[in-house]
Amino acid sequence: MKDRNPVVELDGLTLATRSRQPLVSGVSFRVEAGASLGLVGESGSGKSLTLRSIIGLLPSGVQRVGGQIRRSGSCAMIFQDPIRALDPLCPVVGQLAEVVYYRQRVSRKAARSIALELLEMLGLPDSLRTKDRYPHQLSGGQCQRIVIAMALACKPDLLLCDEPTTALDVTVQRQILDLIARLQKELGYAVVFVTHNLAVASSMCSELCVMKEGRIVEQGDTLQLLRDPQHSYTRMLMNSVLPLPELERRADP
């Protein structure tokens, strides 16, 4: 794996506000083609900012003051709240076709049929083909599928996921995660996955970075890290995952 080219490489990334208050300091990691990396940490630990800096989406007032981001290939992002990530006044299929049109440089008609193919690939209902549907008419899970379809329309080498399941119903979360993982196998994009949920991150990613207060406190292979956490914060995160009580009791001798 090590000989492959990294899709993205962060080297001592440091972000700060205009008043020089540090938000992220010295974050370094690399993601190889097809690999997946999880950024885990509590809210405010800078994981989202780190992710957004990769695609150049820093909120106004935050700037990069040090370090380097080396990226090769195309890159797309999936957002936390899918309904807010879509234009409320534009039919979803139209939005998807528009992305296809601009990213794949095909005719409008071809863009629409590619868009419809994407819908099928993501398991969206057929009713979208015939009727114009707006984001508010779809469920959160369906909207997230549309957002993923829009990201895939860019043919990304790197998919950035910013807590893509946090705003969704619990029953849908699993489906969306499975979808991202399945398509990763099929299409071979690399994933950087931001979440505060250690269970989600460990099921999705082969490598984890635990972040706290803008720094990476622990970094390594997922299994190794979970088996033998070095940092107290990692242990705390692991303890915060609630086990299912019924199963727990049965496991007791």
Next chain:
Amino acid sequence: MSSAQPELRIRRASKLERSLKRIWSLPSLLWGCILLAILIAVALLAPIISPYHPSEQNMAAILQPPSSEHWLGTDQLGRDLFARLIYAARTDLKIMALAEIVPFCVGVFLGMVAGYYGKWADALITLATDTFIAFPFYLIVIIVAFVSGAGEKGIYITFMLVGWIVYARVVRGLSASLRKQEWIAAARTLGLPNIKIILRHLLPNVLPQAVVVLMTDMAVLLVAIVTLGYLGIGIAPPTPDWGTMISEGQPFISTKWWLSAAPGFAVVYAGIALSLIGDGLADLWRRK
């Protein structure tokens, strides 16, 4: 359904039915539309409604009080006041509508550009609007109208220069807040060209507000046209216009008050109609 068995039928109201119901629940929009429709109908049907031509003089019957022959009497040149009033509606409404097109498009576009791009584009456009706002509206209007020459052309030029500011200000604020929304950021990361985002995604989202402003601003513009006519730098005299009618009736205000009151009432009527529509539309879109 006269059958004894209670029948459960769920009938979905048709789209037309629903929109009619919604308009019905907004009396201000309904009445505004009715008032404006009457005004437009009267203006369009002026030759049918009135037997007189607006500039047909009759020196034998000047300054007549209202009668069955002349519904609102005649003016100092013996012209039928009612005919002039409804023909003036034609001129004034036409100029109002035409003079609003360019400022609306320019103002909305510049507002979106300022709000979307921010930084220097915003600074430049805000500077322009703030400079205009610093001067009294009528001062600018009168100066520009005076320089560009009286008459219809002067009015169009004047409002092309000053009219866009209202829209630019409202739309700029709106666009700036929309820009912070995730879907605009998403569209940008997905590689849509900026101009496309502005025209295809930002525009539909700011348009309702802009149309509400359009309605209110039309009333303002109508009053401005009338004011210019009153001051003698608007529409040139033979063409009927409410403003010139008010000023022509002024010397006789103590005895023949209706000469000025009638066109004044017409202006107020048109203003109320437009404002009601503006308020109604604002309510309609706020509820949605």
